Amino acid sequence: SRSLNLAVIPGDGIGQEVVAEGLKVLSAVLPQDVKLETKEYDFGARRYHATGETLTDADVEALKKHDAILLGAIGDPSVPSGVLERGFLLKLRFLFDHHVNLRPSKLLPGVATPLAGQPEIDFVVVREGTEGPYTGNGGTIRKGTPHEVATEVSVNTAFGVERVVRDAFARAQARPRKKLALIHKNNVLAFAGHLWTDIFNKVAEEFPDVTTEYMHVDAATIYLVTQPERFDVIVTDNLFGDIITDLAAAVSGGIGVAASGNINPSGEFPSMFEPVHGSAPDIAGQGNADPTATVLSVALLLRHLGYDAEAARIDEAVSTDLAERTGKPARSTSEIGDALAVRVAG
C-alpha cells in the first residue's frame, strides 16, 4: 500500500483555517489504499515570539523526511518586516532548492476579474526561485548617515537559469498551445539579461515545436491587463516573477484562488505548496477566509507526486464550486471546504 507523508505548516492568521480545509479535501480525494500521514509544525509568528526561532537546523532535518509540505501562510504585523520572510519562507526555498516556483493563472467561469470583458486567461508562470535579487547578497555602509550606500546584488548563474528555462520549455511543450515567453529587462539589466536571453535561445533549439517570444517586464504588465489571453507559459527571474504573479493572480480571479508550488523537480528535497495570499490578519479567526487557493495548492501537490487523476478531480470540483457561487449567500471557510470534499469524493 502507498503512503503520503505530509508536513503541514498552518502558520499565521488565516493560514490555520485554510490549511484545515486543504487537508479535508486531500483526505477526501486520496485513494483508499494511500496511507496519509501528516505532521504539523508550528512555524510562524507565535513560535518566533515564544523562542526567537524561525527555522532551526533540527526543523530542517525533520522537514526533509516528508514527501511534501503544505503551507498556509507565514507573516504577522507583530514581527518586523522581513524576519519571517527571510528567516523562514526564503530560507526554506533556498535550503530545499525550490528553483521552480510554479504559479498557474486560470480565470475560471463565474469568477470575477477586475478586467472588462471576460478574457480567456490560462497560463502558468515558472518563476526562478533560488537566484536573482533574492539571494540576500548586498550590504550597507555608513548606515543611518547621510552617506549611507545600500546595495542589492542579483546573482544569476548559467546552472540556475538553464534548469528553470528547461523546465519551462518542457511545460510549454506539454500544453496544447506550446507557447513560452521569457520576461526580463535585458535592455537595462544587460549582464543578467544576456545570460537569460542566451540560454533561453539555446534551449529553444531543442524544443522546435515551442513558439517563443521575449518581452520586457514593464511591457508584460501591460499585456497582462490588455491581452492576458496571449500568454501560455512564462519563464522569468525571481523578482520579476514575484511581481507579475501577483498581477496575474489579480486579473485571474484574485489571490483568493491563486495557488503556488515551490518545487524541487529532482525530488532531492520535499517541495512546498502554498496559496499565494498571505496570512491576512485582518480577517483571521472569523472563519470566512476562502480556502480555495489552498485547495488548489493541494492539487498542485498531488500532481507533483504523481496523483494526476486526484489533482484533476480537485480542479474540477473547484471549477464547479466557483461557477455555482454567483447569487448565493457567502459561505464560511469550512462550508466551502465541506462542499469541495463532498465533490471530490463523489
Next chain:
Amino acid sequence: SRSLNLAVIPGDGIGQEVVAEGLKVLSAVLPQDVKLETKEYDFGARRYHATGETLTDADVEALKKHDAILLGAIGDPSVPSGVLERGFLLKLRFLFDHHVNLRPSKLLPGVATPLAGQPEIDFVVVREGTEGPYTGNGGTIRKGTPHEVATEVSVNTAFGVERVVRDAFARAQARPRKKLALIHKNNVLAFAGHLWTDIFNKVAEEFPDVTTEYMHVDAATIYLVTQPERFDVIVTDNLFGDIITDLAAAVSGGIGVAASGNINPSGEFPSMFEPVHGSAPDIAGQGNADPTATVLSVALLLRHLGYDAEAARIDEAVSTDLAERTGKPARSTSEIGDALAVRVAG
C-alpha cells in the same frame, strides 16, 4: 521678452510624427512675447547606423545649452537591444541627473480602460531616475560557459533616495488628497529596503499633513488593477517605477496618452520630456500614431518651466478632445495635432 530654447529629438519610428504635433501645440499655446527657438537633433537608430554614435561629448555639451528637451522615441529593432537604451536614454538621464522621473496617470473621461467599471484614477508616480539596478553596475564571468555568473548591482544612496523622497512629499503636499505611498520590496531587498523605508519615515516627520503608506511592489500591482483610486502620489525605486508606470499607463487609458518627465529639479541641467510609448516601428510612417502622449509631455515641460497656465490649457484641450472622440471616425496624427492646436489657441 522671454524665450524658450528647446532641444528637439524626434528619434525613431513614430517619434518623428508625434513630436511634430507636440511642437505645433507648443507654438499655439505659447504667449506672443515668448520667443520659441528649437534645434533638432538626429539621435537614434539612423545616426547609430550611419556613425556608430549614440550620444557624443559634443552632443552633451550642445544639449546642455537648452532650457529643456522634447523627445519623441528612441529605439528600433535593427539595433541590438540595449544599445540605444543605455547609450542614449539612460546615459542622458544619468549625465543630466534626471533623478525625478515623473509619470502622471489620470483616467480622463471617455477614455477606454481595460478595467471593469470606470474607476477614478488620478495619481502621479515619482520614480527615482539615477540609481537602483539602472546604474550598469555588475558583470559577467565565464561568459558563454556552463559556469557563467552574471550579477546586477542595485546601488542606493541616502543622498539619492532622500532627494527624490523629499520631492515626492512636496508634490503630495501640494495635491488635495495629500497622500504618499512608498513602493518597494523591503521584506526581501532588506539593504535597499531599509534605506528607502528609514528615509521615507524620517522625511515624513517634516510633512505631518501628508498621509503615508508603505506597500510591497507585488501587492501594488494588485491594487493598481483592483483599487487604483486609492493612489495619489507614489514614490519608488528606478526599476519598480519602470514596471508600475507601464501598468499604471495601461489601466489609465494606455500608453497612447501617458506622458513623462525626466526632471532635474535644480535646473543645473535641462530636463527631458517624452511620451512613455516607444517608437512603435510597426505603425511608423503611416500618420496614424496618436500624438496625445507627446502633447501631454509638452504640458509637463511647460509646467516645469513655470508656464502653468499654458500647461493647464493643454491638459484641458486634451481632456475635451478625448471626451469627444467616442463614436467619431479615427483621425490622423496631424488632424489630432491640428485640433489640439486650435483648442489651446482659442
